[in-house]
Structure formats: C-alpha cells, structure tokens
Amino acid sequence: MAADYAGVRMTLVTPTIASLRPYEPGKPAEEVAAELGIADAVKLASNENPLGPSPLAVEAMKRALTDVHRYPDARAHRLRERLAARHGVGMPEVLTGNGSNELLELVVRTFCTARHHVVFGEPSFVVYRMTCLAQGVPFSAVPLRDETHDLEAMAAAVTPQTRVMFIANPNNPTGTHVGRAALQNLLKSLPPEVIVVVDEAYVDYADASDYPDAMGLRGLRDRLIVLRTFSKIYGLAALRVGYAVGPAELLDYINRVRAPFNVGTLGQVAASAALDDRSHIDTSRLVNRDQRARLVVELSRFGLRVVPSQANFLYVDFGQAVEPLYERLLGLGVIIRPFGSLPMCARITVGTAGDNDRLLEALGEVLR
Ligand SMILES: Cc1ncc(COP(=O)(O)O)c(C=O)c1O
Structure with a gap:
C-alpha cells in the first residue's frame, strides 16, 4: 500500500488495514x-x-415518519429510560448504539491503543477481529474447544496489556453457550483492568438451564459490559439499534467517542415499542x-x-x-x-x- 506522493514514498494505510477484507x-x-x-x-x-418486525414497532414508526426532518434525540433519552427500567439499572449505565456492532467497535476505539491487547474466541463474531485490525490493536484469537468458547484458554491468553475480552454468548457462528459456573469463575478471576464484554445478541433464544444472563452477573465484576441488540428477536435489523449495559464510568468514556446521532429516530421509537411486544x-x-x-x-x-x-x-x-x-x-x-x-x-x-x-x-x- 505504498504510494508515491510528491516524490515521497508514503504508506497510505497501515498493514493491518491493508489486510482487511470488507465484511x-x-x-x-x-x-x-x-x-x-x-x-x-x-x-x-x-x-x-x-x-x-414487531408489529407494534411498525405502528410506532408510522407515527414518527412525519418527524424525520428533525435530528434524532442524540441521547436516545426515552429508549434508554425504558431499557434502564427493564434491567433495573440507572440511565448512566445504558448506552445505545448503531447496532451492537457499533458498540463493539467503540469499546476497542475508546479503551485500546496499539500498546494494548484484546482476547476473543475463534471462530466467533468476525467484527471483533475486524475492529482490532482496523484500530491496529494486537489480539489473541483463542480456538474454541468442542465448538465452544474455551474460557480457561482465553484467561490464559490474557497479558498485562489485555484491555478487552469479547465473549459472544451464545456464540456466532457455532450457536454454543458457556455455562453459568464457568462464566462466573472467569469474571471473578480475570485481572480487574480487563473489560469483559459479553455479547448477548442471541440471548432471547437461549433456553439451556445453565445459560447465564450476564446482566445478573454484573455484581461479580466492575468492568463488565453486556451488549444486546434489537436486530434479532425484535426483528429490527435494518434499523440498527443495539445497547450496552455497564458501569457508568466506562459508558461515559464511550459516549464521548460515539457519533452524536448514532441511532435514528425510527430506530429509537421502534425499539421502545418492540420492547413491550410480548x-x-x-x-x-x-x-x-x-x-x-x-x-x-x-x-x-x-x-x-x-x-x-x-x-x-x-x-x-x-x-x-x-x-x-x-x-x-x-x-x-x-x-x-x-x-x-x-x-x-x-x-x-x-x-x-x-x-x-x-x-x-x-x-x-x-x-x-
Ligand atoms: C454475536 C453478534 N454480536 C453482534 C452482532 C451485531 O448485531 P447488530 O449490529 O445488528 O446489533 C451480531 C450480528 O449478527 C452477532 O452475531
């Protein structure tokens, strides 16, 4: 990717960006x-x-259509209020994103530099790897065991530079889950500086008796962020709405990095309505x-x-x-x-x- 510019050999992009392939x-x-x-x-x-999609969400969007000349609520106040009430947390502990995809990227952009390190499973959601490559953050992709996250091996991959660990639970693409006891152990045993991101895009489909809803494990660890999305069971993938629940301090930093109007008005009203569509x-x-x-x-x-x-x-x-x-x-x-x-x-x-x-x-x- 070297370019000749005004007679000077310049590198247009970093080698890690050059290695990326579009999603x-x-x-x-x-x-x-x-x-x-x-x-x-x-x-x-x-x-x-x-x-x-949720029919209630479709109705809510129809009502909101005539307002789309206005910018969306940059703080997604109403949606965050509903989510905070749903999860029994304060509003500063909830942040919405342009899909949970954006929130994954923001975690890496906000907390990691080329001197840090990220751990995730392999194969797992490809965006973990793409984000690290795009930001030039070193990572360890730890092979799954029996198509399931090997939490012991992931813990062993942690170094003093590790800032973030991603765990998709259930995992994409394998559909497997890590059980409650194993996740509890991991959350308690990792060094306190590591931010554990439990990505629960498919939480609503999980029915195993030992499936751990990570929202209930927040007491075990300070630096735990749980990600959810409206793209799956709520049927709103095209609207791009996801959210993070985590410590106010961490979300406050992410909030400073995100784009101001990252979730559109239709997404906000549809997500609010879909939450109630039992x-x-x-x-x-x-x-x-x-x-x-x-x-x-x-x-x-x-x-x-x-x-x-x-x-x-x-x-x-x-x-x-x-x-x-x-x-x-x-x-x-x-x-x-x-x-x-x-x-x-x-x-x-x-x-x-x-x-x-x-x-x-x-x-x-x-x-x-
Ligand atoms: C594990 C996992 N996390 C996050 C996402 C991103 O979802 P979205 O950005 O639509 O919220 C997906 C999408 O397929 C996924 O499989």
Missing part, C-alpha cells in the same frame, strides 16, 4: 430471486427474525425453538453433523467442501452462510416452517 454480508433474497427469475428466495444467512417476542421464540429442534433432526438424517444450538441458527459440518453445495443451493433459491476459513461448515438460520421445508427439499436434491 461479507449474506446475499439479499431479492437479488437471488431476480437472478433466478423466481418469485422469492429463502434467506437463511443472516440470523434475522423470519417472522418479520406476543411478537413469545411467538418468535416458540417458532425458533420448534423449528430449531426440527432442523437438528432433519439435517442429521442427511448424515450432517449439527452442533446443538442456543441461538436462531445452526452450525453444520457437511463433511465435504461447502462452497459447491452453497452455490447449488443458491441456484435453487436457498441462501445459507458459508465461511471461507471453515471450508466444510456453514451456518444456517432457522426459518419459518415454510422456509425450512424449502431448505430441506433443496438440500435433499443437492446432497442426493
């Missing part, structure tokens, strides 16, 4: 359907809610639970290894190169999520019964 989103269903000339395609690639949340959870169980059985019948999941997706080991299968499924209008770095595995979002019928039919054809 690969799942292919949009409309694009695939248009390419194939079919009425619709089934997108099971981005862990969205297949039932759609019926949408309950139905979404039930459909996911039933269809997830169904897919585990049906996919196993194809001889595939399916990792037990606490989320709204399944991590599937095909035992053969996935890329050609992915392409053939695309040709049948079914979009799953392969990973370049994991050539035999793919992540499949749990869809509605109808979506999953199409997936299973297409897989039957492709694997025949």
Whole structure:
C-alpha cells in the first residue's frame, strides 16, 4: 500500500488495514430471486427474525415518519429510560448504539491503543477481529474447544496489556453457550483492568438451564459490559439499534467517542415499542425453538453433523467442501452462510416452517 506522493514514498494505510477484507454480508433474497427469475428466495444467512418486525414497532414508526426532518434525540433519552427500567439499572449505565456492532467497535476505539491487547474466541463474531485490525490493536484469537468458547484458554491468553475480552454468548457462528459456573469463575478471576464484554445478541433464544444472563452477573465484576441488540428477536435489523449495559464510568468514556446521532429516530421509537411486544417476542421464540429442534433432526438424517444450538441458527459440518453445495443451493433459491476459513461448515438460520421445508427439499436434491 505504498504510494508515491510528491516524490515521497508514503504508506497510505497501515498493514493491518491493508489486510482487511470488507465484511461479507449474506446475499439479499431479492437479488437471488431476480437472478433466478423466481418469485422469492429463502434467506437463511443472516440470523434475522423470519417472522418479520414487531408489529407494534411498525405502528410506532408510522407515527414518527412525519418527524424525520428533525435530528434524532442524540441521547436516545426515552429508549434508554425504558431499557434502564427493564434491567433495573440507572440511565448512566445504558448506552445505545448503531447496532451492537457499533458498540463493539467503540469499546476497542475508546479503551485500546496499539500498546494494548484484546482476547476473543475463534471462530466467533468476525467484527471483533475486524475492529482490532482496523484500530491496529494486537489480539489473541483463542480456538474454541468442542465448538465452544474455551474460557480457561482465553484467561490464559490474557497479558498485562489485555484491555478487552469479547465473549459472544451464545456464540456466532457455532450457536454454543458457556455455562453459568464457568462464566462466573472467569469474571471473578480475570485481572480487574480487563473489560469483559459479553455479547448477548442471541440471548432471547437461549433456553439451556445453565445459560447465564450476564446482566445478573454484573455484581461479580466492575468492568463488565453486556451488549444486546434489537436486530434479532425484535426483528429490527435494518434499523440498527443495539445497547450496552455497564458501569457508568466506562459508558461515559464511550459516549464521548460515539457519533452524536448514532441511532435514528425510527430506530429509537421502534425499539421502545418492540420492547413491550410480548406476543411478537413469545411467538418468535416458540417458532425458533420448534423449528430449531426440527432442523437438528432433519439435517442429521442427511448424515450432517449439527452442533446443538442456543441461538436462531445452526452450525453444520457437511463433511465435504461447502462452497459447491452453497452455490447449488443458491441456484435453487436457498441462501445459507458459508465461511471461507471453515471450508466444510456453514451456518444456517432457522426459518419459518415454510422456509425450512424449502431448505430441506433443496438440500435433499443437492446432497442426493
Ligand atoms: C454475536 C453478534 N454480536 C453482534 C452482532 C451485531 O448485531 P447488530 O449490529 O445488528 O446489533 C451480531 C450480528 O449478527 C452477532 O452475531
């Protein structure tokens, strides 16, 4: 990336930025359907809610549409007030972000420099790595054990420079979770300067009896930030709303770094309304639970290894190169999520019964 500028050899970007590749989103269903000339395609690639957005959120957005000439509330006061009440914390302990994605990035930007160090699992949510590379912060990507975060190995990777540890629970892409006792141990035993970020994007789908809701563990550790999102069970991925619950001191620093209007008005009103939409949340959870169980059985019948999941997706080991299968499924209008770095595995979002019928039919054809 060296550029010749006014006769001086200059480096345009740092080597870590040069090494980055843009985030690969799942292919949009409309694009695939248009390419194939079919009425619709089934997108099971981005862990969205297949039932759609909360209807209460849609109504709230309609009411707010005529106000969009105004800047949003920069402090997201009403939404933060609702979230603080929901979690039984003070408003200074809640910060909203442009998706939880922005909050992850802000944690690294606010607290880390090139002299610090970050720890996360591998494979886990790719944005942890991308953020560290973009900011030039050294990191350790600690291999999972049995597709699950190896908290002992992650603790062992901590150095005096470690400032942040990310734990996705349930993990993306494997769907596995770490149990309460293991997480409690970790939170108590890590050096006090380490900020532990428990990323609970899929918390609403977890039903294992030892799944630890990290909000309830905040008493165990000062530097604990819990991240949640409205992109999954609430069905508001396009609006980009996430939030952090953590110590006021840490959130105050992050708040100084964030962009002033990071969450739009429609996102704020929709998220507030969706929080109260019990019926949408309950139905979404039930459909996911039933269809997830169904897919585990049906996919196993194809001889595939399916990792037990606490989320709204399944991590599937095909035992053969996935890329050609992915392409053939695309040709049948079914979009799953392969990973370049994991050539035999793919992540499949749990869809509605109808979506999953199409997936299973297409897989039957492709694997025949
Ligand atoms: C583990 C995890 N964390 C965070 C995010 C980011 O979600 P959002 O930025 O939509 O809130 C995702 C998205 O898929 C995720 O899987």
